[in-house]
Amino acid sequence: MNPSFDQQAESYKKLIDSRIFELIDKTEPELLYEPVRYALQSGGKRLRPVLLLWACEAVNGDIENAVDAAAAVEIVHNFTLVHDDIMDRDELRRGRETVYKHWNESVAILTGDAMLVKAYQTLTAILKPDTFPIFDEFSRAILDICEGQIMDMNFETRNNVSLDEYFRMIDNKTAQLFSLACTLGAKLGRGTDKQIAMMQQYGIAIGHAFQIQDDLLDVMADENVFGKDVGSDLYKDKKTFLIIHARESASEKQAKQLDNKLHLLKNGQTSVNEILAVLKEIGTIDAAKNEIRKALNTAGQSLEPLPESQARHYLNELIKTIEHRTF
Amino acid sequence: MNPSFDQQAESYKKLIDSRIFELIDKTEPELLYEPVRYALQSGGKRLRPVLLLWACEAVNGDIENAVDAAAAVEIVHNFTLVHDDIMDRDELRRGRETVYKHWNESVAILTGDAMLVKAYQTLTAILKPDTFPIFDEFSRAILDICEGQIMDMNFETRNNVSLDEYFRMIDNKTAQLFSLACTLGAKLGRGTDKQIAMMQQYGIAIGHAFQIQDDLLDVMADENVFGKDVGSDLYKDKKTFLIIHARESASEKQAKQLDNKLHLLKNGQTSVNEILAVLKEIGTIDAAKNEIRKALNTAGQSLEPLPESQARHYLNELIKTIEHRTF
Numbered sequence: 001m002n003p004s005f006d007q008q009a010e011s012y013k014k015l016i017d018s019r020i021f022e023l024i025d026k027t028e029p030e031l032l033y034e035p036v037r038y039a040l041q042s043g044g045k046r047l048r049p050v051l052l053l054w055a056c057e058a059v060n061g062d063i064e065n066a067v068d069a070a071a072a073v074e075i076v077h078n079f080t081l082v083h084d085d086i087m088d089r090d091e092l093r094r095g096r097e098t099v100y101k102h103w104n105e106s107v108a109i110l111t112g113d114a115m116l117v118k119a120y121q122t123l124t125a126i127l128k129p130d131t132f133p134i135f136d137e138f139s140r141a142i143l144d145i146c147e148g149q150i151m152d153m154n155f156e157t158r159n160n161v162s163l164d165e166y167f168r169m170i171d172n173k174t175a176q177l178f179s180l181a182c183t184l185g186a187k188l189g190r191g192t193d194k195q196i197a198m199m200q201q202y203g204i205a206i207g208h209a210f211q212i213q214d215d216l217l218d219v220m221a222d223e224n225v226f227g228k229d230v231g232s233d234l235y236k237d238k239k240t241f242l243i244i245h246a247r248e249s250a251s252e253k254q255a256k257q258l259d260n261k262l263h264l265l266k267n268g269q270t271s272v273n274e275i276l277a278v279l280k281e282i283g284t285i286d287a288a289k290n291e292i293r294k295a296l297n298t299a300g301q302s303l304e305p306l307p308e309s310q311a312r313h314y315l316n317e318l319i320k321t322i323e324h325r326t327f
Numbered sequence: 328m329n330p331s332f333d334q335q336a337e338s339y340k341k342l343i344d345s346r347i348f349e350l351i352d353k354t355e356p357e358l359l360y361e362p363v364r365y366a367l368q369s370g371g372k373r374l375r376p377v378l379l380l381w382a383c384e385a386v387n388g389d390i391e392n393a394v395d396a397a398a399a400v401e402i403v404h405n406f407t408l409v410h411d412d413i414m415d416r417d418e419l420r421r422g423r424e425t426v427y428k429h430w431n432e433s434v435a436i437l438t439g440d441a442m443l444v445k446a447y448q449t450l451t452a453i454l455k456p457d458t459f460p461i462f463d464e465f466s467r468a469i470l471d472i473c474e475g476q477i478m479d480m481n482f483e484t485r486n487n488v489s490l491d492e493y494f495r496m497i498d499n500k501t502a503q504l505f506s507l508a509c510t511l512g513a514k515l516g517r518g519t520d521k522q523i524a525m526m527q528q529y530g531i532a533i534g535h536a537f538q539i540q541d542d543l544l545d546v547m548a549d550e551n552v553f554g555k556d557v558g559s560d561l562y563k564d565k566k567t568f569l570i571i572h573a574r575e576s577a578s579e580k581q582a583k584q585l586d587n588k589l590h591l592l593k594n595g596q597t598s599v600n601e602i603l604a605v606l607k608e609i610g611t612i613d614a615a616k617n618e619i620r621k622a623l624n625t626a627g628q629s630l631e632p633l634p635e636s637q638a639r640h641y642l643n644e645l646i647k648t649i650e651h652r653t654f
Contacts, residue, residue, distance in 0.1 A: 029478055031480075087432075087433040106480055110476055112440070117470050124462040127459070142444045149437055
C-alpha cells in the first residue's frame, strides 16, 4: 500500500532535515553557526522542499538528484524569515523566539547572510552542465522575494494600495519560492518543457493561495496552533488582502467602523475577534476564501496534463491541505 | 609606452564600474534598486576587482573572461559594507551617508541581500564546466567574511583578545576577499597551480597589510581625505591591532594612561591625537608599521615566481601604494 499524504510528507521532511544538518556541519564561530542551526531547527513543515521532491517525481524523475536542491530552497526560505523578522520586529515564530530576539540584530543579519551563501554553495555543488540554467532561476526567485519584501514594507506607509498591487507583491514575496521549488523539481527530474511550465504554474497558484490563507489566519487562527502572534498584521498596518479588500468594498459606515476598531485594537481596547466580525460583515472573509479557492482550482488544473502517479496524487492532496490549514 | 600604475588602475576601475552598472539594470522597485546603485556608486578604489584583473594578466590570461568575476567580487565587497554599516552603526562612508543612515535599516538589509544575489547571478552567468570549482571558492570566501565579522563584533565585548585571535579575524574578514580576487583572476586566466597558489598568498598578505593600515589610519588619517570618522574604532571599543598590541606591550603606567585617555575621549574631553601620542610612546605605531612591512614583503616574494610582465609590475607597485595609502 502506498504511504498516505501525511506519511509521505513526514518521511520527505525527515530526509530534507537530515540533509540540511549534514550540510551545515561547521560549529565555529559558535555565535554564527548556532543561530544558523537554530533558525533551521524551527520545526517548520518543509513545504517548499517537499514540493520540490514531489514535482521531481511527478515528471518521473529520481529524487536523489533533487534532495540537495530541496535543502537549498528550504535554507533560502529560512534566510528570508531570519531577515524579515528583523525588519518586521517579530519576536515569535513557530512558537519560539526569532533569531533577532534570541540573540540580537547584528547576529540575525549575519546569520541570514551565511544561510544565503550556504544555499548557493549547496546548489552549486550538485550542478552539471545541463542543469546550469537552474541557477539563474534560483537567483531571480530570490531577487523577486527581496522585491516583494520591499513592496510589502512600502505598503505599510501607504493607504491606497490596490488589490492588483497586493497580488504583485505576494506573487513576488511568497509565490515565487513555491514556483521555484516546483520548477527546480521538474527540471532536475528532467520533465518536458510543458511539464515544467505546468509545475511552475502550480507553484505560483499554490503560493498565491498560501499567502492569502496566511492573511486570513492572522485574524482567525488559534494562537497556540498558529505559532505566531494573532493579529500582528493588524497591529503593524500590514496591507493584507483583508485590509485592502475591506477598504475597497466597505460602505462608508463600515469603513468608519473598521478604522475605529483598528484604532481601538492598537490601544488594547478591543479584540481581533471584533475586527473579524466587521470583516465578515463587509464580505471580506468570503472574498478571501473565494480567492483562495480560485487559485487552488488553477493549481488543480495545472496537474491534469501530468501522467498519473503517486506524486501527482500528493500534489492534489496538498491543494486540500492548504485550503484547510490552520497553522 | 606602458600606462603608469595610476593610469592603468583608473582605466580598469572605469571598465569595472561600467560593467557593474550594466549588470544592475533594473530600476523597479525603486526603493530596492536605488540604494543598490547608491551603494555601488561610492567612488571606492575598486581595489579588489582591479587586483583580480591584474592577477589574470600576471598569469598571461585574457581579462575579457575575468571582468564579470571582478564585478561580482566588487559587488560582494559592497554588500559586506552595507550590512557592516548597519551592525557598526556607521553613518558615514567615503564621505557620504551609509545606506542604513540615508534610508533605513530594513532597506539596508534588503539592499545587501539583493547585492549578494546579484554577485552570484553575475558569476554563474559566466561559468563554464572547467571553471566550476571557482564557485566553491567564492562561497567559502563570503562565509569567511561573515565569520570574521562575527568575531570582530564578539571582540568588542571582550578585553582579553590576543594578537593571534585578531590576525585570524582580519584574515577572515578582510584578507579572504583580496585572496579570492587574486585566486579567481589567476584561475580564470588559466594560470598553473603554482601561480594560483602564489597569487592566493599575495592576496592574503596584501589584505593583511591593508587591514592593519586601516587600523592605523583610524588614528592617523586626515578625516577629509579618509572619508570616514577618524577615531571611530576607538569610540566603539573595536579591538584593532593598535589597542590589542598596546594593551599587551604597555607598562603598568602606560596602560593606565591609555585607559584614562580612552575614557576621556569618549566623554569628548580629549582628542584622537592624544591617544596617538600614547600609542607612539608604547611602541605600537612602530609595531603596526613593522607588521605591515612584513606582510608586504611576503606579498612581494609571492610575485617572484611569476613571469615578468606589466601586470606583475603593477602588482608590485600596489604593494608600495598600500604601504603609503592615506585613505
